[in-house]
Ligand code: PMP
């Protein structure tokens with residue numbers, strides 16, 4: 383039997399760094415601060431709520447756009463947080479994780495030859511999703527080490543073929559946060575154009591030092607052209623459940639759903655039922671996430687104080703970048719693998735978030751961990 387040869391649609395892509403580093407961590411029994419996920423349980427009331435949904439027989443297909451009661455809860459939450467009204471029936475779609483929402487948004491609007499502006503470092507799925515649609519990612523570097531957008535460079539990159547700009551705040555992998563001034567720049571960039579915005583806001587509830595999350599939902603002139611994506615994986619400590627959603631004006635939601643219905647059709651029913659009834663009673667808990675994670679960030683920074691790693695400030699997400707410039711001049715991937723094997727702590731090289739790599743001797747640690755895990759990890763990292 384011979385499988386016919388065919389040219390890969392993503393020739394430069396391998397298995398994601400998250401899969402590689404988590405597997406390496408398991409293989410070497412390393413403490414896994416690489417892939418972003420909590421090592422502590424979610425609220426038992428939430429698991430009970432989902433289990434009850436299964437027991438009560440909510441085990442068949444959910445409505446394609448999402449369970450109406452969950453869309454209603456999301457709508458209320460967005461209204462409370464950002465003062466923005468999204469119609470649960472026509473402007474909110476529940477997806478199998480933020481990943482699916484992002485993929486569907488890109489697929490709904492990008493045609494072959496369209497350009498999409500992306501800041502680098504960029505979360506790993508953006509560029510492959512654009513390329514699978516025949517689109518052209520126009521990559522604009524964030525500054526180093528502050529990871530700020532250079533709006534002049536972004537303006538210079540706009541062309542008649544620009545279909546969209548993708549933004550992500552709080553930003554993975556850097557923890558950088560867009561400011562009110564950045565939003566003003568974005569508004570003036572897109573005014574008088576036909577550009578769409580895909581705004582990845584999965585870390586919207588994890589923002590530090592009293593900063594404000596400038597959701598695109600707050601700005602009428604932006605939301606009218608935006609897909610806003612979020613995930614319960616981050617806000618409920620349940621990354622493995624893969625329940626996310628997309629807010630968008632009705633005309634964009636219609637197009638997004640045309641893709642969503644053929645990618646997965648609908649999202650797991652008992653999880654939607656369980657999350658909806660949990661949010662009805664406990665949505666306040668999400669508001670405590672920033673201080674919960676800020677404590678973890680501060681603890682990790684304090685524990686790493688005696689090490690040769692140098693932190694690059696994190697203003698949101700559950701990631702902390704660290705420079706190892708005073709330790710080694712190895713490339714980031716080589717250093718990350720060695721750290722895992724020799725010192726027993728897994729991290730993520732930031733270079734992989736650039737389409738063609740970029741070596742700054744910076745790695746990403748996930749601090750969504752129990753205190754004891756952070757203590758053990760820092761103890762090892764102080765030996766490096
Ligand atoms: N965007 C960003 C910036 C992320 O960090 C993640 C996951 N960590 C996702 C999207 C995907 O979220 P989900 O797991 O809900 O698909």
Ligand code: GLN
Pocket residue numbers: 398400401416417418419554
């Ligand atoms: N978003 C998570 C991270 O940045 C990983 C998600 C995944 O494994 N695809 O670590």
